[in-house]
Amino acid sequence: MVVEDSTECEDGGKAIVREMVPYEVDSLILKLLKQWIQERLKRGKEHLQRTTETETWNPKSKTEPYAHSAAEVIKFAKEAVENFFDIPVNVSENLVYDLADGLEHLLRDYITFVASCGSKQSYLPTLPPLTRSSQDSKFLKLWKKAACSVGVEDPNYNMLNEGNNPRPSTSRGTQRLYIRLNSLHYLLLQLHSIDKTLSLSPKVIPAPNGRFGNRKQIGSSYFEHSRSAIQVASQHVSEVAAYRLIFLDSHAVFYGNLYVYDVINARIRPALRILKQNITLLCAIVTDRAQPLALKEVMKASFEAYLMVLLAGGSSRIFNRSDHPMIEEDFQNLKKVFCTCGEGLMVEDVVEREAETVEGVVALMSQSTEKLVEDFSIVACEASGNRTDPNTILRVLCYRNDPAANHFLKRTFQLAKRRASH
Template structure:
């Protein structure tokens, strides 16, 4: 496109006269006219869309047996993420052989975002086969750092700036921080943010906390996110609170 743009600019006679009149009428509005302005925008949008679809397929389909289907099923033990990291690295290297150099940074960023979303789903929407304890926090934090390094370290020339990786990882790290809090602190924080978000203010005698809606925008200040951490917390205090407040059955 850039080559065609340059050629046409140097040889305006090859462009139909009505196109030239349209172009000349726009010169007063902007000095940055392009014969292919709309095409360039469309190409960028298409690249973004295709990269996102390909990334989520790679993470949620191709890597699912080692990721969402398996990671931390039955409990957390140190080193569980290593097989996943190996598969992710292999997939990224294969991706680099298929894509052009210019397409690789965008595709890799989308893969990173998809893998962080999948890790978040493991923690907050992993089904009945997963439970977490407060002491799992350090292992989860360490293993997520290893996942981050897949993208910030040089891998076959593919690397994402560390500040971008940290920015995309902030939500997951916030949830992992919640998982390191005591159950009592989680219950207190949950009660406060639920009352604030629902407009209740102060709970009256006999009044029950409303069930927070699922926003699908999880973060450490979101009541639904804190509730999910409590639901996956395997201890008596969490079980009793959930049973008393929402009549939810015990995890085990």
């Protein structure tokens, strides 16, 4: 334009052009794009805060079993990426990373919010102090006599075991944890779509010598940190949900009722019926891809509850050596639930591996008291695994119902007999 207006000049206007200050279009565009990214991310943080403040962890709809907040954060991320590429200029790869990094910070804040659901420790019962068994308790003898004469059953059993059609005991709080888990997996699935949009846009100018160097390799993700955070959060939420289900929702029929007063009248069958119903409900709520992890954590929590019944069941539980076959059969049936649940989602090898610790303790219960005392003396200064852990053997002895165990515990540890709970 300047040259056209300078046709009368001898040099055709070249001198005037050389005197002009260059207008750095690229620098201006870069500045404006960075400003656009910062403003958009600021809006995203404000939107995320408003969304999370009203989250109730109910499914968005029947066909969308994740939280409303998860849908909102993904909607914002997708719109930000689409609007970024709608700007009618080519963009450098460094700018793409600026946008992706900002979105990732936003996503990780949301993932932290989803995973803020407590810990499994809050659902574990307090371990009772170690005392000797109370096989001569007058209360226990009266209870057994009444049970034999009139068929007394635990009231919790009657409440939960309604004939052959027990209702699942999964509370609303646990179901909300399942929605948190679904929300995390929804994020993981949608990140793939956003990643694809960022990677395949024809407007991106490669910057091999940019500040990110060769960070983006073929097959890698702009959201690697978010993906890792989702995996960790999913593990945590699954664990908390499982321990809440087993130790709180199912307490009355599992840890609170199994083997109370004696083994033969308080077997595991009622607990297994409830457990199967709870697993059916879990599979109906939790999305397919999240089910294997959720079921594995339920299995681990169930095995831990069973172990606590045997080793830390309180004053209402005592065991005879003759109880071992029933206890062994019950645990085998508990394992079968997880080998067949969720249409075979649990691999049998995984079940067996997780069951090893409990099976070691069950095996200890088949040994004679004299053998247990001998083993305890040998390993008292060692700790090489749960079965040979002196604390484990000591707990088996404390719950062993025979005079030899009581004599050893009184002579060696001066442990008093526990009082039967009413």
